[in-house]
Amino acid sequence: MKYEIVVELKKEVLDAEGRAICQNLSSAGYSNLKSVEVSKRFILNLDSGMEDAKQIAEKFLANPVSQTCTVRQLDH
Amino acid sequence: MVAKYQQLKIGMIQFPGSNCDWDLIDAYQRHFGITVQVIWHQETDLPKLDGLLIPGGFSFGDFLRSGCLAAHSNIMASVKTYAKKGGAILGICNGFQVLTESHLLPGALIQNDCGTFVCRGLSLSPCEGDSGYHKLISDKDSLSIPVAHADGRYVIFGDERKKLLDQGQVLFSYEDNPNGSVDSIAGVVSENGRIVGMMPHPERATDLLMGSSEDGRIILKAFLESCF
Numbered sequence: 001m002k003y004e005i006v007v008e009l010k011k012e013v014l015d016a017e018g019r020a021i022c023q024n025l026s027s028a029g030y031s032n033l034k035s036v037e038v039s040k041r042f043i044l045n046l047d048s049g050m051e052d053a054k055q056i057a058e059k060f061l062a063n064p065v066s067q068t069c070t071v072r073q074l075d076h
Numbered sequence: 077m078v079a080k081y082q083q084l085k086i087g088m089i090q091f092p093g094s095n096c097d098w099d100l101i102d103a104y105q106r107h108f109g110i111t112v113q114v115i116w117h118q119e120t121d122l123p124k125l126d127g128l129l130i131p132g133g134f135s136f137g138d139f140l141r142s143g144c145l146a147a148h149s150n151i152m153a154s155v156k157t158y159a160k161k162g163g164a165i166l167g168i169c170n171g172f173q174v175l176t177e178s179h180l181l182p183g184a185l186i187q188n189d190c191g192t193f194v195c196r197g198l199s200l201s202p203c204e205g206d207s208g209y210h211k212l213i214s215d216k217d218s219l220s221i222p223v224a225h226a227d228g229r230y231v232i233f234g235d236e237r238k239k240l241l242d243q244g245q246v247l248f249s250y251e252d253n254p255n256g257s258v259d260s261i262a263g264v265v266s267e268n269g270r271i272v273g274m275m276p277h278p279e280r281a282t283d284l285l286m287g288s289s290e291d292g293r294i295i296l297k298a299f300l301e302s303c304f
Contacts, residue, residue: 009186013231014256016191060148063141063177065184066231 001046002074003053007062008039043074078108081300087113087122088129089155091146096132096168099279107282107293108300117149127164127303128155130171132224132277142185142227143173152178165271166299169225172263172273181264181273182240183232188225189256195224197288199251200262200276205244207269212298213248220289221276223254223262228275230257230264240264247272270302 009015015037022036042061044053054071062069086104090097097114104110113123117135122128136145146152152174159165159180167175175181188194200219204210213219232240237258240246247263255275263274278292 012233013186014189016187016189016229016256020191060144061140063144063184065176065182065233065236066186 001049003044003046003050003071004074005042005044005053005057005061005069005071006039007042007057007067007069008037010066010068013066082109084110084126084300084303085113085124086110086127086129086300086303087115087125088131089117089151090114090131091117091133091135091149091174093135093137094131094133094170096170096277096279099277100129100131100168103279103282103292103296107296110300115151117146117151119151120154122151122154122158125158125163127166127299128158129299130165130167130174132169132171135170135174138227141173141177143170143175143177146170146174147177156180159266159271162268162270164299164302166295167271167273168277168279169223169228169275172275173227175271175273180271181266182236182245183230183258183261183264185227185275186229186231187227188229188254190254193224193226194228194254195222196254197222197281198254198276200248201251202248203244203246205247205265207244207247207265207272208302209247209265209269209272209295209298210244212301213294216291216294218251219248219291219294221278221281221292221295222288223276224280225255225275228255228257230255230261230275232258232261243267247274272299272302
């Protein structure tokens with residue numbers, strides 16, 4: 001079973017990488033660009049179920065102090 | 077050199093990508109006459125120690141998050157047991173990141189708000205608190221110790237932040253915040269005062285010939301004092 005995990009910074013935490021990309025794109029002519037948010041996507045190929053995927057996401061792939069994560073199953 | 081320190085058994089965890097390990101070994105040998113015992117991350121048991129160091133560097137290439145993979149390496153289960161028994165630990169830079177990722181210290185360290193690697197000497201203001209570290213730096217108005225990091229922005233929110241501040245767990249703050257850390261926090265102490273994490277590098281400020289101050293020695297000494 002495959003699971004997709006997306007980890008992103010909490011909204012209240014400044015995304016320095018996203019801001020730098022946004023500034024760069026703006027100066028490259030994309031003047032309509034308002035912001036960029038960077039996240040990380042993981043695909044887990046797991047023999048076990050959603051519970052394990054969530055545990056891996058919440059205990060390892062994301063740090064709850066600064067990040068949030070979403071987990072979803074990709075196939076059946 | 078003070079004879080009482082030379083009886084201490086000090087260990088240091090080494091990860092692939094640790095790169096301030098030998099600076100720390102040299103500083104303790106040169107200024108305190110201590111031979112630091114190196115412990116490879118794949119070991120499962122810690123030897124009998126009076127104090128444990130976690131050095132700076134880029135353990136596991138900073139993959140996933142700085143300090144995260146190191147926090148899940150073999151030796152860390154023993155480090156957590158050691159910490160629960162009140163063991164003394166000093167984590168510097170990447171070592172601080174390993175300690176927060178291991179939940180041995182509160183908060184997290186993320187990418188500098190400026191988005192760049194920051195490598196320069198700067199000044200730290202000692203904060204108020206009851207730990208032995210606080211007492212040893214309290215007579216200084218300012219400590220001059222360099223930083224070198226990309227992920228040094230210390231973040232902590234809500235009740236955790238309030239608790240950290242109320243309990244006097246901030247060891248020192250940056251006078252000129254280089255990375256966007258919450259409350260300019262540069263180093264913190266655990267609730268029991270035995271575990272310290274700091275982004276600045278005291279081992280790089282132990283000799284004037286290194287172009288820095290000697291203020292780092294005060295921190296290295298404070299760690300030794302916490303080992304008794």
